[in-house]
Amino acid sequence: xxxxxxTPKFRILKIGQSMTLQCAQxxxxxxxxxxxxxxxxxxxxIYYSVGAGITDKGEVPNGYNVSRSTTEDFPLRLELAAPSQxxxxxxxxxxxxxxxxxxxxxxxxxxxxV
Amino acid sequence: GNSVTQMEGPVTLxxxxxxxxNCTYTATGYPSLFWYVQxxxxxxxxxxxxxxxxxxxxxxxxxxxxxxxxxSFHLEKGSVQVSDSAVYFxxxxxxxGGSNYKLTFGKGTLLTVNP
Numbered sequence: 001x002x003x004x005x006x007t008p009k010f011r012i013l014k015i016g017q018s019m020t021l022q023c024a025q026x027x028x029x030x031x032x033x034x035x036x037x038x039x040x041x042x043x044x045x046i047y048y049s050v051g052a053g054i055t056d057k058g059e060v061p062n063g064y065n066v067s068r069s070t071t072e073d074f075p076l077r078l079e080l081a082a083p084s085q086x087x088x089x090x091x092x093x094x095x096x097x098x099x100x101x102x103x104x105x106x107x108x109x110x111x112x113x114v
Numbered sequence: 115g116n117s118v119t120q121m122e123g124p125v126t127l128x129x130x131x132x133x134x135x136n137c138t139y140t141a142t143g144y145p146s147l148f149w150y151v152q153x154x155x156x157x158x159x160x161x162x163x164x165x166x167x168x169x170x171x172x173x174x175x176x177x178x179x180x181x182x183x184x185x186s187f188h189l190e191k192g193s194v195q196v197s198d199s200a201v202y203f204x205x206x207x208x209x210x211g212g213s214n215y216k217l218t219f220g221k222g223t224l225l226t227v228n229p
Contacts, residue, residue: 004157030187033216040222041205041221041224042203042219042220042221043203043219045216048216090157090158092158102146102148102150102160102163102205102207102217103158103160103217105156105157105158105159106157107156108156108157
């Protein structure tokens with residue numbers, strides 16, 4: 001039972017480079033989310049999706065883009081990486097039929113922009 | 115909007131000490147409440163939950179009671195172990211409005227337990 005899988009686990013980017021953080025879930029969850037975690041700041045929602053083809057902005061969407069072409073996958077795209085995007089990124093999913101059980105999280109991607 | 119406030123860390127305890135991490139919330143209606151735990155280098159894991167007033171969530175010796183009168187969901191454990199060292203997040207999911215599936219998190223509390 002894989003749950004939520006994120007790749008890569010670690011990445012160093014140079015300023016101005018682009019990359020895609022991958023997220024896949026095998027639980028047939030409709031809802032998926034991207035968070036970033038900065039030290040001492042908790043988690044901030046970047047983007048979320050309530051189903052394939054539907055995405056919406058969270059609290060801190062600037063500098064990021066997402067797509068949701070399938071139920072399983074929810075990649076996060078960073079364009080023109082900046083040092084302020086150095087963070088740990090978590091993908092999560094949940095089901096509308098089991099929302100009382102909260103989210104299932106991936107193990108995270110640690111990104112450093114230099 | 116919804117918000118969660120939890121006690122600032124870090125918290126350092128000796129093994130077998132009693133633990134309390136305070137959490138209060140602001141929300142309309144009757145939210146569901148959660149505690150998540152994040153061990154070093156890992157993602158967040160659901161520790162326990164409560165979905166209505168006076169419910170008590172419990173898991174691995176941890177407990178938290180949903181107190182609507184004080185809008186609180188404090189995490190407690192009677193005797194902590196070194197293996198409990200982690201960051202603990204309080205969170206709520208609102209039950210009103212169109213975005214009631216989204217979780218709102220507190221900032222997290224780092225707990226270190228020394229042998």
